[in-house]
Amino acid sequence: MAGEYLYHKIANSLEHQIRSGLLKEGDKLPSLRTLCQQHQISMNTAKRIFLELEALSLIAPRPQSGYFVSTLPARQLPLPAVSRPDNIANVRTPDLLLSKIYASMGREDLTLLSFAAPAAELLPMAKLKKELLHATKTLHQGGIKYELAQGNVNLRRMVAIRSIGWGGSLHEDDLVTTSGGMEALSFAMMALGKAGDTIAVESPCYPGILELAVSLGFKVLELPTHPITGIELEGLKQAIPHIDFCLLIPNFNTPLGSCMPDAHKKEIVELLAKHQIPLIEDDVYGDLYFGKQRPRCCKSFDKEGNVLWCSSVSKNLAPGYRVGWIAPGRFKEQVLKLKLRHVIASTSITQEAVANFLRSGKYDTHLREFRKTLEQNYHHFARAVADYFPEGTKVSRPQGGLTLWIELHPTVDTLKLHDILLEQGISVAPGRMFTLQDQFEHCLRLCIAVPWTAAIEAILKKIGALVRSPRVLKS
Amino acid sequence: MAGEYLYHKIANSLEHQIRSGLLKEGDKLPSLRTLCQQHQISMNTAKRIFLELEALSLIAPRPQSGYFVSTLPARQLPLPAVSRPDNIANVRTPDLLLSKIYASMGREDLTLLSFAAPAAELLPMAKLKKELLHATKTLHQGGIKYELAQGNVNLRRMVAIRSIGWGGSLHEDDLVTTSGGMEALSFAMMALGKAGDTIAVESPCYPGILELAVSLGFKVLELPTHPITGIELEGLKQAIPHIDFCLLIPNFNTPLGSCMPDAHKKEIVELLAKHQIPLIEDDVYGDLYFGKQRPRCCKSFDKEGNVLWCSSVSKNLAPGYRVGWIAPGRFKEQVLKLKLRHVIASTSITQEAVANFLRSGKYDTHLREFRKTLEQNYHHFARAVADYFPEGTKVSRPQGGLTLWIELHPTVDTLKLHDILLEQGISVAPGRMFTLQDQFEHCLRLCIAVPWTAAIEAILKKIGALVRSPRVLKS
Numbered sequence: 001m002a003g004e005y006l007y008h009k010i011a012n013s014l015e016h017q018i019r020s021g022l023l024k025e026g027d028k029l030p031s032l033r034t035l036c037q038q039h040q041i042s043m044n045t046a047k048r049i050f051l052e053l054e055a056l057s058l059i060a061p062r063p064q065s066g067y068f069v070s071t072l073p074a075r076q077l078p079l080p081a082v083s084r085p086d087n088i089a090n091v092r093t094p095d096l097l098l099s100k101i102y103a104s105m106g107r108e109d110l111t112l113l114s115f116a117a118p119a120a121e122l123l124p125m126a127k128l129k130k131e132l133l134h135a136t137k138t139l140h141q142g143g144i145k146y147e148l149a150q151g152n153v154n155l156r157r158m159v160a161i162r163s164i165g166w167g168g169s170l171h172e173d174d175l176v177t178t179s180g181g182m183e184a185l186s187f188a189m190m191a192l193g194k195a196g197d198t199i200a201v202e203s204p205c206y207p208g209i210l211e212l213a214v215s216l217g218f219k220v221l222e223l224p225t226h227p228i229t230g231i232e233l234e235g236l237k238q239a240i241p242h243i244d245f246c247l248l249i250p251n252f253n254t255p256l257g258s259c260m261p262d263a264h265k266k267e268i269v270e271l272l273a274k275h276q277i278p279l280i281e282d283d284v285y286g287d288l289y290f291g292k293q294r295p296r297c298c299k300s301f302d303k304e305g306n307v308l309w310c311s312s313v314s315k316n317l318a319p320g321y322r323v324g325w326i327a328p329g330r331f332k333e334q335v336l337k338l339k340l341r342h343v344i345a346s347t348s349i350t351q352e353a354v355a356n357f358l359r360s361g362k363y364d365t366h367l368r369e370f371r372k373t374l375e376q377n378y379h380h381f382a383r384a385v386a387d388y389f390p391e392g393t394k395v396s397r398p399q400g401g402l403t404l405w406i407e408l409h410p411t412v413d414t415l416k417l418h419d420i421l422l423e424q425g426i427s428v429a430p431g432r433m434f435t436l437q438d439q440f441e442h443c444l445r446l447c448i449a450v451p452w453t454a455a456i457e458a459i460l461k462k463i464g465a466l467v468r469s470p471r472v473l474k475s
Numbered sequence: 476m477a478g479e480y481l482y483h484k485i486a487n488s489l490e491h492q493i494r495s496g497l498l499k500e501g502d503k504l505p506s507l508r509t510l511c512q513q514h515q516i517s518m519n520t521a522k523r524i525f526l527e528l529e530a531l532s533l534i535a536p537r538p539q540s541g542y543f544v545s546t547l548p549a550r551q552l553p554l555p556a557v558s559r560p561d562n563i564a565n566v567r568t569p570d571l572l573l574s575k576i577y578a579s580m581g582r583e584d585l586t587l588l589s590f591a592a593p594a595a596e597l598l599p600m601a602k603l604k605k606e607l608l609h610a611t612k613t614l615h616q617g618g619i620k621y622e623l624a625q626g627n628v629n630l631r632r633m634v635a636i637r638s639i640g641w642g643g644s645l646h647e648d649d650l651v652t653t654s655g656g657m658e659a660l661s662f663a664m665m666a667l668g669k670a671g672d673t674i675a676v677e678s679p680c681y682p683g684i685l686e687l688a689v690s691l692g693f694k695v696l697e698l699p700t701h702p703i704t705g706i707e708l709e710g711l712k713q714a715i716p717h718i719d720f721c722l723l724i725p726n727f728n729t730p731l732g733s734c735m736p737d738a739h740k741k742e743i744v745e746l747l748a749k750h751q752i753p754l755i756e757d758d759v760y761g762d763l764y765f766g767k768q769r770p771r772c773c774k775s776f777d778k779e780g781n782v783l784w785c786s787s788v789s790k791n792l793a794p795g796y797r798v799g800w801i802a803p804g805r806f807k808e809q810v811l812k813l814k815l816r817h818v819i820a821s822t823s824i825t826q827e828a829v830a831n832f833l834r835s836g837k838y839d840t841h842l843r844e845f846r847k848t849l850e851q852n853y854h855h856f857a858r859a860v861a862d863y864f865p866e867g868t869k870v871s872r873p874q875g876g877l878t879l880w881i882e883l884h885p886t887v888d889t890l891k892l893h894d895i896l897l898e899q900g901i902s903v904a905p906g907r908m909f910t911l912q913d914q915f916e917h918c919l920r921l922c923i924a925v926p927w928t929a930a931i932e933a934i935l936k937k938i939g940a941l942v943r944s945p946r947v948l949k950s
Contacts, residue, residue: 102815106623120616128619129611132824136604141595144603146794148581179654179797179818186817195670212816319621320823322654340577341687342661343654347822348795349607 006041011049018058018069029059029067055376057383070383077386080256080394080407082232083439085203085222090436092214093207097415097433104427111450111459114427116206116254116402117319118449122373124366128318128357135352143348149340151177151325152351158358159311159325166286167300168309174327176335177346180319181284181312182208184326185247187342188280188308191334193218197244202231204255204405204434204443209247209282220436227396227405230260233267240271245278251295252285255405255434255445257398259289262296269301276306278331283311284324287367289400290375305329313354315402316370317363321350371400377448378404384457388464402449407431408467412442413474417466426459441474481516486524493533493544504534504542531851532858545858552861555731555869555882557707558914560678560697565911567689568682572890572908579902586925586934589902591681591729591877592794593924597848599841603793603832610827618823624815626652626800627826633833634786634800641761642775643784649802651810652821655794656759656787657683659801660722662817663755663783666809668693672719677706679730679880679909679918684722684757695911702871702880705735708742715746720753726770727760730880730909730920732873734764737771744776751781753806758786759799762842764875765850780804788829790877791845792838796825846875852923853879859932863939877924882906883942887917888949892941901934916949 017023030038035046050067053059059067104110112119136142150156156172163170178184185208193199195217201209203222213220221243224235230250248268250260260268272279281298289295299309308331312324323346328335339345357363381404385395389406396405408414414430421428431443444463450456466472492498505513510521525542528534534542579585587594611617625631631647638645653659660683668674670692676684678697688695696718699710705725723743725735735743747754756773764770774784783806787799798821803810814820832838856879860870864881871880883889889905896903906918919938925931941947 102624105621115621117621120620123619125617125619129617132611133608136607141795142600142604143795144598144600144793145595146580146590146592146789149577179822180820182816183818208816208819215812215816314621318619320616320618320820322818322820322822337690341657341683341690342817343658343797344683345655345795345797347654347797347825350822350824 154355252401629830727876
């Protein structure tokens with residue numbers, strides 16, 4: 001244990017020195033032997049430390065010379081600018097584009113980089129199967145009967161217990177389970193709004209939210225959004241007189257991966273409460289932080305039940321189980337009624353399996369591993385984009401989550417890029433999906449929750465070459 | 476097998492002679508010995524035949540005298556009249572009543588006769604558990620990933636194959652899976668209507684349909700409905716100019732258990748198609764016929780994709796699995812989009828388990844047993860109501876399904892009856908839930924899908940006594 005502790009301490013300290021710029025590009029690291037002597041660790045531990053830093057693309061060995069600090073591509077490529085949606089009118093994403101994208105969902109012959117969904121290889125499949133078998137035993141009558149609309153109590157209890165982790169203090173009775181996070185958002189939107197109402201969202205924004213909002217007859221107001229800190233407070237303040245409610249993904253939203261600072265969260269919650277404007281908080285990526293600590297949720301600052309906090313296990317454990325939940329605050333009765341009316345109840349057995357998985361501690365073990373993979377993948381992706389994409393490419397610096405957002409030269413049309421790549425068996429998400437405004441046509445979202453392989457590197461190389469080609473220029 | 480064949484043939488023939496009135500109340504049946512000699516069967520087979528008829532309450536033994544035809548209560552009590560809703564205005568069911576009823580759903584301490592849901596004891600729990608384990612193996616990646624919005628292909632294939640059984644000719648591609656039948660109805664209603672539209676339904680009508688329709692902003696027009704043959708054609712014809720779409724449960728609707736004759740189905744489908752009025756057909760009880768043959772569906776007469784056929788396994792196999800489906804005809808694209816927007820996809824593993832269960836033949840075996848139990852229960856319930864309820868009580872003659880509808884003296888208030896019974900640990904459904912009009916306050920729905928026991932008989936006796944009491948009279 002002491003060895004493990006030292007290992008992490010040294011690795012973290014070296015990582016920090018590199019990321020902070022104390023150790024600069026091309027600097028030589030101490031030799032393995034020096035590291036052993038300095039810290040009283042074994043040669044094997046020293047090697048593991050260097051291997052981990054190498055996996056993060058932070059250092060690279062040179063033959064006969066030891067390890068050197070690599071170029072740090074995430075720092076090299078500039079950030080996309082803060083978005084400035086003009087909100088002149090909502091222009092729906094072409095149906096054709098959406099059907100193309102969603103049709104690729106089930107295709108085994110594609111390399112799927114288009115969805116904010118984890119590859120099955122990164123999920124604990126075997127353990128979950130066992131948990132499902134176990135659930136048929138722990139669940140009353142094997143889950144064959146209708147359960148109460150509020151949903152499986154074991155799952156609600158586990159989610160409530162875990163709320164401490166993000167500054168919350170939920171009780172199991174505050175929660176209603178849903179069929180994934182999307183149903184939670186759907187009930188929240190239906191509980192709050194009627195046709196003609198205006199909903200404020202981030203920009204760029206998850207397309208599922210835009211689609212649902214438009215189909216419910218809402219007007220969508222896209223807020224200026226910073227790639228690191230999320231929506232701009234000033235933009236929200238100006239929007240207040242025009243909006244009926246808000247839907248934000250404060251923690252590692254897709255596509256940007258931004259994370260709203262605590263102070264922003266607090267200010268937004270207080271501002272909205274003051275104006276009686278409800279906030280739907282989608283926290284589906286909250287557990288997928290790259291840093292040391294899980295960020296707080298807006299819900300943790302909510303004193304008046306004005307925040308409808310939604311989440312699920314679809315982004316980090318088992319999308320196909322359709323297990324999600326909502327803490328609807330003062331809108332609980334409306335949400336319960338909507339659930340009863342639209343679906344009566346949720347599937348019992350998958351909720352019970354997830355509840356057991358959470359309770360057993362296997363979830364935390366899995367998350368630790370999964371987060372590490374995601375963070376490493378982010379560095380791989382960012383490094384490869386820096387290596388292969390042309391001058392002027394901008395790239396997000398996600399602090400968590402499943403996706404990377406790339407801004408190409410303004411003359412590039414990522415719809416064209418999408419079509420060409422699809423013919424070659426690669427599915428990516430064009431920027432136009434993430435807005436109802438005339439923007440992001442030259443942007444691209446990539447899912448980083450896939451095993452990092454030479455094949456993925458080759459794909460990024462291919463995309464980098466392709467975006468230089470006249471075939472992808474705007475008409 | 477020859478023995479089994481003879482057994483069923485003789486039992487059915489005797490049942491028919493009694494029900495048709497050829498053998499009359501009090502008539503003596505042949506002795507066991509005579510039955511054996513007449514039909515060349517064993518004494519054991521003859522005994523089994525008499526026991527089965529006794530279980531149906533059709534015959535009863537008298538000491539030292541053999542078996543005699545019992546009173547046939549189902550014939551004795553009159554039918555409720557054809558409903559005549561005035562449709563002056565929609566008057567919503569009190570929220571309090573609905574919350575009371577739904578709150579009883581999860582209570583283990585109650586005798587639940589209030590829901591149209593099968594008791595777990597009547598469902599193949601052990602077999603389904605095994606099927607769930609098996610599904611984790613047959614399903615690609617154990618069902619951990621998002622599946623396509625259209626849903627599990629094995630389930631769609633099995634439902635399509637079985638459509639022959641009700642005169643249909645569905646292809647797997649015609650179907651979209653849903654989270655139970657209610658989600659199918661919800662997508663259908665949202666695909667067809669907008670706030671202010673008028674939907675025509677049966678009267679009395681399943682409360683879930685009324686609740687959902689009102690919450691979506693629809694006006695509800697309740698159609699005159701015959702307790703045996705369903706909605707009256709004349710009433711529908713007169714309603715045509717005023718309605719935007721229809722939702723019917725043509726086969727064994729709840730609460731009445733009526734079954735629309737084929738000729739009616741055909742005429743309705745043609746009439747609605749002529750006026751371009753879509754029909755949502757809820758066939759969730761279609762497999763639960765008491766007769767010899769599964770009735771046809773309206774969908775089987777649908778040439779223009781005007782019928783949205785919905786069903787599930789919630790009424791006959793596993794409510795808690797939330798497995799349903801819809802064949803939306805010409806509205807398929809709209810339904811697919813709604814599903815994608817509101818829930819993205821369904822739970823994979825339960826769909827696969829149900830698909831395997833259907834394919835294995837275990838479903839048909841279970842259904843045969845379950846239908847027999849339901850039919851026997853219907854006769855038990857009807858007999859007990861005739862025995863214990865006061866003069867003037869009317870009772871439905873369901874031809875299938877899970878429920879019995881009882882019309883009491885017009886001075887009785889079944890809301891009061893409900894409250895008194897709930898205090899005594901018995902949950903029933905007051906008639907007022909089944910309409911948005913001022914009607915059915917003296918009616919009552921009972922679920923017959925519970926094991927028939929002396930305790931249930933005692934409950935019916937208790938209700939029969941209670942409805943004579945001044946405590947349940949209208950204020």
